[in-house]
Amino acid sequence: MLWLALHFPDLPLQIYAPPPDAILAVAGTGRRPEVLAATGPARALGVVPGLSVAAATALAPGLVVQPRNPHREAETLAGAATWALQFTPEVSPAPPDALLLEIGGCLRLFGGLDRLLGRVRDGLAELGLDGVPAVAPTPEGARTLARSGLELSVPDLAELRRHIAALPLDSLDHSAETLTSLANLGMRTIGDCLALPRDGLARRFGPELPALLDRILGRQADPRQAIVLPDRFGNRLELFAPVLEVDALLFGVKRLVTELCGWLTARNAGVRRLTLSLGHEHRPATPLPLALVTPQRDPAHLFMLLRERLHRIDLVAGVSELSLAADETTQIEPLNFSLFGEREHIREDCLNLAERLQARLGMAAVSGLSLCPEHRPELAWREVAPGAETTAADFPPRPFWLLPRPRPLAMRDALPWLDGPLSLERGPERIESGWWDDAFVRRDYFLARTASGARLWVYRELGTMERWFLHGIFA
Amino acid sequence: MNAQLDNLLRHPGVWRGDRLGITERPGQPTGYVGLDALLPGGGWPRGALTELICQEEGIGELSMLLPALAGISREDRWIALVAPPYIPYAPALAGAGVDLARLLVVRAGNTADTLWAMEETLRSGACGAVLAWPSLIDERSQRRLQLAAEAGDSTCIWFTPARQAANASFAALRIKVMPARDGTLVHIVKRRGGGPAPALVLDHALAGPPLPRPAPADIRPAA
Structure with missing residues (x-):
C-alpha cells in the first residue's frame, strides 16, 4: 500500500x-x-x-x-x-x-x-x-x-518513522489543548512524544493520542472508506460575491470542467451534452446548454467552448453560483493506433473547429452540405452536420450560388431584364416536378448572360402568366 | 564559389528580376497549367493570403477555384466557406468533384464574427482552404489572418468587389477577375517576387465535365 x-x-x-x-x-x-x-x-x-x-x-x-x-x-x-x-x-x-x-x-x-x-x-x-x-x-x-x-x-515504515519523529508537535491532527499540555511538558517534536511510554501517554491524555501515533506509524490498521464513483455528474460552486464580468467566472468554470473531465475519465466516457447554469440571487438561473459533435473529455477543449459561450451572452444579473451538469454521456474507446491515423486526426480537428465556431456563432451558423435526389433545384440540397457523408446524385451543370428565394425579373420586349437585356445562351432545361406536394414547379431554366458578361441561372415559370426569375449565379 | 552563389540565390529572400520568386511552400495547384506557371510556388499560395478582386458576381470567379478545391477535398483536407453571400449550391460543388463531406459552411452575422471565424478556420490546421466574403478587412486583421494562415498551412482566399478594392493589401497574391467571352479573364495585380504578369483567360467551359487535371490547352493568352 x-x-x-x-x-x-x-x-x-x-x-x-x-x-x-x-x-x-x-x-x-x-x-x-x-x-x-x-x-x-x-x-x-x-x-x-x-x-x-x-x-x-x-x-x-x-x-x-x-x-x-x-x-x-x-x-x-x-x-x-x-x-x-x-x-x-x-x-x-x-x-x-x-x-x-x-x-x-x-x-x-x-x-x-x-x-x-x-x-x-x-x-x-x-x-x-x-x-x-x-x-x-x-x-x-x-x-x-x-x-x-x-x-x-x-x-x-522505518524511514517514515524517522521523518515523523522530526516533525513539530503541531503537525499532529489532534486537539489543541492536548498539544499545548504536551508542549508545557517540554516536548517539541513528535519524536519526543514517541519516546514516552505508551501506557502513561494513554492514561494522561486519553487513548486517542497513542492511537493516532500508531496509525501514523502503521502499528494499527487504518481502513479507509473509498468514495463511490457517482452515476451522474452535477457539481456546483458558490462565488464569494455576485459577479458581473465573465472573466471572473472563468476560474470557477475551469474547476467544474476539470472535475467533470476527471469523472469522465474514471468512467471511460465522453460527454455529448452538458449544461452550465449561472445562478442569480433573486431570479431564475440562466442555463447555457452545449451539445457536442463527438463525445469529449478534454478539459481544455470544453473550457474553451464554454468560455466562448459565456462571452456571447449579456449578464443581466450578478452571478452568485455556477453549476455544471453532464446531461448525456457515452462510452468512448481509449485512444488507439488507428489504421487511418492521420485522416482521423484531421477529421477530429475539423469537428473540434466546428464546435468552437458553433459555441460562438450558434449551432445553426455552422453546417455541411449534402445532395438530395430531387429535381426541384431548391430541394436538391440540404444542410447537414459537418462531415456527414452525402449521397451521390447527377445533375446537369449548376451555378455555384443559389439564391435563397428566386428573385422576379423585370420584362422588356418579352425578354427578361437585369440592368440591361439578358441574352439566353443555353436552355431550356425543363423542370416539372412536385405535383404530389404543395411545391409544384413547372419551369424552363436558361443560362443567361448580362450585358456586362455575368452568367446567371434564370427560369421562366410556365403557366397562364409567364414570369421570369433569377435563381442562381454562375460565379 | 559557384555552389555558394547558387545557394545564396536559392534563398527565398533573394529575388532575381528575371524570374519568379522562390517560395518555401509549394502552392496548391490551381488546375490550370498556364495559371500555375505564373504563380510563385506553382499554385494558390499556401500559408498566405490571396485577394480576388471581382468586377462583378457571376463571372466564373468561383468556378476557377473549383479544380483546386476538388484537389484539396480529395487530399482529405477541409474547405471552409465563411460568410458566403448566397447559398453555396451543393450540386455545383459535387459536380465539380468537390467532396461535400469535407465542406464547412460558416455563416457570420457581422464583420467581427467573420474575421474571427476566418482566423479560427485558418489556424485550426484542418482546413486546406478558407474562402471568405468579409465586408471589410483592415490592415491589422490582414496581418492576423496572415499569421493564422501560416500557422495552419492553409490557403486563404477572400473576395472583394472591384469598387471596394483598396490600392494596397497584405495579400501575397492579388488577382483581378473580369468577365471574358467564354471563360474568366484573370489579371495578376500582385504576386510575391514577381513582376507584372500577362493577363490570362481561363476557359472552364460551363457545359463540360469537371476536369480534375485540365489539359494545357485550356489556357490561351488574352486577345
Whole structure:
C-alpha cells in the first residue's frame, strides 16, 4: 500500500475559486470574529490570519469577508475527490482539508510516481486548489507529512518513522489543548512524544493520542472508506460575491470542467451534452446548454467552448453560483493506433473547429452540405452536420450560388431584364416536378448572360402568366 | 564559389528580376497549367493570403477555384466557406468533384464574427482552404489572418468587389477577375517576387465535365 495525501491549507478560501486579484478573507464565527485565511492581494494590504474582522476591513476597504463555510468545504473536497478518481478507484476524503489516494496499484499505469505526481499537480492547478502532496506507506503518515508542508515521498515504515519523529508537535491532527499540555511538558517534536511510554501517554491524555501515533506509524490498521464513483455528474460552486464580468467566472468554470473531465475519465466516457447554469440571487438561473459533435473529455477543449459561450451572452444579473451538469454521456474507446491515423486526426480537428465556431456563432451558423435526389433545384440540397457523408446524385451543370428565394425579373420586349437585356445562351432545361406536394414547379431554366458578361441561372415559370426569375449565379 | 552563389540565390529572400520568386511552400495547384506557371510556388499560395478582386458576381470567379478545391477535398483536407453571400449550391460543388463531406459552411452575422471565424478556420490546421466574403478587412486583421494562415498551412482566399478594392493589401497574391467571352479573364495585380504578369483567360467551359487535371490547352493568352 502506498498513499498519496493532498492537503489543502487554503481550502476555506479556495471553495470560491477566487480570481488571482480577489481581495477576500475568510473569518471564523463568534462575537469577535478573526480572519482565518486571506488571498494574496488581501495579505499584501495587511490582512493576516488572526486579525479581527473590524481591523481587517479598516485596513483594506475593498475587502470581502466571508464566514467560514464547512459545508462548502466538504462539497469542494468531494468535487476534488471525484476528479481524483481518474487516478485510482481508492480515493477517500479526509475532512476537513485533505484527500487520500491509494496509489500503490496505479503507479505502473501512469509510468512511475514522478509522472503521476506531475499529473496530479497539473490537475490541481486547473482546479484552482493549492494542494501539498506527500506519499507514505500509511494514510495518516502521508497526511501528517502533507499537513506540515513536506512534499516527501517516503517508501517504507522505518524511514517514515524517522521523518515523523522530526516533525513539530503541531503537525499532529489532534486537539489543541492536548498539544499545548504536551508542549508545557517540554516536548517539541513528535519524536519526543514517541519516546514516552505508551501506557502513561494513554492514561494522561486519553487513548486517542497513542492511537493516532500508531496509525501514523502503521502499528494499527487504518481502513479507509473509498468514495463511490457517482452515476451522474452535477457539481456546483458558490462565488464569494455576485459577479458581473465573465472573466471572473472563468476560474470557477475551469474547476467544474476539470472535475467533470476527471469523472469522465474514471468512467471511460465522453460527454455529448452538458449544461452550465449561472445562478442569480433573486431570479431564475440562466442555463447555457452545449451539445457536442463527438463525445469529449478534454478539459481544455470544453473550457474553451464554454468560455466562448459565456462571452456571447449579456449578464443581466450578478452571478452568485455556477453549476455544471453532464446531461448525456457515452462510452468512448481509449485512444488507439488507428489504421487511418492521420485522416482521423484531421477529421477530429475539423469537428473540434466546428464546435468552437458553433459555441460562438450558434449551432445553426455552422453546417455541411449534402445532395438530395430531387429535381426541384431548391430541394436538391440540404444542410447537414459537418462531415456527414452525402449521397451521390447527377445533375446537369449548376451555378455555384443559389439564391435563397428566386428573385422576379423585370420584362422588356418579352425578354427578361437585369440592368440591361439578358441574352439566353443555353436552355431550356425543363423542370416539372412536385405535383404530389404543395411545391409544384413547372419551369424552363436558361443560362443567361448580362450585358456586362455575368452568367446567371434564370427560369421562366410556365403557366397562364409567364414570369421570369433569377435563381442562381454562375460565379 | 559557384555552389555558394547558387545557394545564396536559392534563398527565398533573394529575388532575381528575371524570374519568379522562390517560395518555401509549394502552392496548391490551381488546375490550370498556364495559371500555375505564373504563380510563385506553382499554385494558390499556401500559408498566405490571396485577394480576388471581382468586377462583378457571376463571372466564373468561383468556378476557377473549383479544380483546386476538388484537389484539396480529395487530399482529405477541409474547405471552409465563411460568410458566403448566397447559398453555396451543393450540386455545383459535387459536380465539380468537390467532396461535400469535407465542406464547412460558416455563416457570420457581422464583420467581427467573420474575421474571427476566418482566423479560427485558418489556424485550426484542418482546413486546406478558407474562402471568405468579409465586408471589410483592415490592415491589422490582414496581418492576423496572415499569421493564422501560416500557422495552419492553409490557403486563404477572400473576395472583394472591384469598387471596394483598396490600392494596397497584405495579400501575397492579388488577382483581378473580369468577365471574358467564354471563360474568366484573370489579371495578376500582385504576386510575391514577381513582376507584372500577362493577363490570362481561363476557359472552364460551363457545359463540360469537371476536369480534375485540365489539359494545357485550356489556357490561351488574352486577345
